[in-house]
Amino acid sequence: MNREGHSAAHRPRVGRTLAVDVPLGLAVGVLAIAASHFVPAGPGGPRWPPGEGLPNVEAADVALLAYPAIAAVAGGVMLRRLWPRGAFAVSALGAAAALAAGAGSPPLVVGLLLTTYALTAALPPRSWAPWTAFLVPVLAAVPFGDRPIGRPDAELAALLPIVALALVPLALGTLARARREGARREREEELRRSVYEERLRIAREVHDVVGHSLSVISMQAGVALHVLDKQPEQAQPSLEAIRQTSKDALEELRGTLAVFRAPESAPAGERAPLPGLDDVGDLVSAVDADGRSVDLTVEGEPATLPASVDNAAYRIIQEALTNIVRHTGGAGATVRIGYWTSEVAVEISDAGPARSDAAPAEGSGIAGMRERARAVGGRLRAGPRPEGGFTVRAEFPLNPPTVGA
Known part of the structure; x- marks a missing residue:
């Protein structure tokens, strides 16, 4: 397929992909903005509990600072299947920036996990592993609730669910890619088998047409050579038979190959009926x-x-x-x-x-x-x-x- 044909075939797939991912990205962005405005993270109004080393700012100010970061995550969700590496990088940076602005929220986590899934579903593990190295640290910084500070055992226990949450899109994406690759290999194997069977069928048809005709021609040529010196007038029927057999064989072979080349598109006049x-x-x-x-x-x-x-x-x-x-x-x-x-x-x-x-x-x-x-x-x-x-x-x-x- 030429480049124009490939582009024309690719456009419908891009349209179907964006028709699903653009509304999903908008939903993530709207929910993240709502969370940054209306969901307080700590008692008394501040978004962060005291002692966590993050700025104590008002919710409206946080939302204003976090708008570009939320837009980055939403944009990553919209483009995750068309540009998996870039979409993941943009959404991860957006989530990190939102955290720095004090606007980390579950909708942003969902957006980041969606781009993570798209990345792992599109690439082999050796390609996506370096990109996801900082996924757990980013998720660990999201304020899902009060966390124990200064207690290593309790902090480790609180980190385990976050690690599990990060592994979910990695595992699901790897499984989806493995299934897609398996289906592709099956299609290729089926195609190879079909091509082999078609070649075998063509070879069998050509063998039947040419083999029989050559046997008859060889037989008639032997007769002509046998009588050529002593009774040359009797060689003429054999030579006529050779001429007619070779002509018929060429016509049948031409018709057979024409059917195999384009069985649907060949003009009806060129498709001689198969012998019976x-x-x-x-x-x-x-x-x-x-x-x-x-x-x-x-x-x-x-x-x-x-x-x-x-x-x-x-x-x-x-x-x-x-x-x-x-x-x-x-x-x-x-x-x-x-x-x-x-x-x-x-x-x-x-x-x-x-x-x-x-x-x-x-x-x-x-x-x-x-x-x-x-x-x-x-x-x-x-x-x-x-x-x-x-x-x-x-x-x-x-x-x-x-x-x-």
Whole structure:
């Protein structure tokens, strides 16, 4: 995102933040001014009990001297989430100045604690710890009531609640930041997982399109080379098949990549429909071109399938035929498609030789087919047949479950 786009996205967040914090800062300021005018701190009118070393001034004079300090604390509350360091520093200095003027009050403490929470929620502990070093001394100077003077044990006992009060915003802010960082890491992990899955899906689509077409092209090129010297006129059909297969592969690959680049914004004319079971005949014809026998059988009444199921079934047949072309020489094959009440099944078998290993290692092709079937709620079985050859069978529900349901 460019700088202008970032600023435009940032403005609404700033507005929402100020809409909450500005009234809160005003409330803190109004309450602090009221406390400095109308809440006496000691008997007989003076704001401080005698003997504490602070000036004995009238309440009105104290309030007048403390106005800038109260404004600093209120301003810190207003800007605490936009400028956490500066807001805390300004509110701490304002609270200290109010104390020096004899106008310390609970509303100022609340404002200072709010800016402390914002500071610890925005920064890691190593960053906010030096800023909060004088928080306890400032709170200890606020006149919450009569305190014992000259009795160290009683003074220490009176200080413990103040320390606890200072720890509350520190702990809450640290916890809030930890939760926010945890949520951010989860979002990043989810994004990485989504990107990986999308790349895997693109790779699988490209593999299916290019792999099958290259296998057919290789097969046809072998036929053309075999007859080129002795019967050159028979090489022409193979060359035509190579030309048509490569053209179809390029068009399908271009359409596939266009969908992945911009599935929502691509013009409708550039989004060719994904191939489905209606296109299996073209696959069979391409493999049949060099004399390899491939029988296609359809059982049941063809039904309109969900696009995801239709494409997954087509890709599994495509990959299975590609494996047959690559690994079985000139063996024939059979493709069966069955439409039943609640599911559709596809089965691809070849007539290759019997295998000595009862459970051969599963390659990436079969693993990819199994992932395709599982992605739309289906299941896939693949393995050698006792009489020879290899069978791949996949079954899909007509109404696949919704992803994430």
